[in-house]
Amino acid sequence: MQVTPYVFFDGRCEEALNFYVKALGAEVTMKMLFKDSPDPAACPGAMGDKIMHAEFKVGESKILASDGRAVGKPVFEGFALSLTLKTVAESEKAFAALLAGGKVTMPLSKTFWSPSFGMLADQFGVHWMIYVLPESK
Numbered sequence: 001m002q003v004t005p006y007v008f009f010d011g012r013c014e015e016a017l018n019f020y021v022k023a024l025g026a027e028v029t030m031k032m033l034f035k036d037s038p039d040p041a042a043c044p045g046a047m048g049d050k051i052m053h054a055e056f057k058v059g060e061s062k063i064l065a066s067d068g069r070a071v072g073k074p075v076f077e078g079f080a081l082s083l084t085l086k087t088v089a090e091s092e093k094a095f096a097a098l099l100a101g102g103k104v105t106m107p108l109s110k111t112f113w114s115p116s117f118g119m120l121a122d123q124f125g126v127h128w129m130i131y132v133l134p135e136s137k
Contacts, residue, residue, distance in 0.1 A: 011070035023097035
């Protein structure tokens with residue numbers, strides 16, 4: 001059994017994929033546009049060039065994405081994507097990259113459970129928790 005996040009960018013999926021490729025080195029492994037569907041009813045109006053379904057990888061993790069109904073108002077509440085990194089330097093780099101156009105919800109800092117932990121909402125409103133594993137003892 002596996003749980004895979006599926007994120008709906010409500011019309012900004014292509015922009016989001018490009019951002020994650022640049023910010024995190026993500027790899028887009030699959031992308032299907034609405035106009036690729038053999039069912040014309042699946043491609044209403046100007047939806048043709050919007051993303052029906054995409055898959056991208058951040059490190060070893062797979063994330064699914066779509067433009068959904070593409071009404072331009074994505075809302076991401078009640079969850080965060082947690083990005084686990086090996087070093088403080090990696091966490092600082094990822095935090096800064098994801099923060100471009102976004103908002104800090106908890107500054108990146110040392111905590112009692114991690115040498116580097118912070119939270120932010122990126123420019124799309126997706127919440128991220130940046131985390132470095134504590135040193136093993």
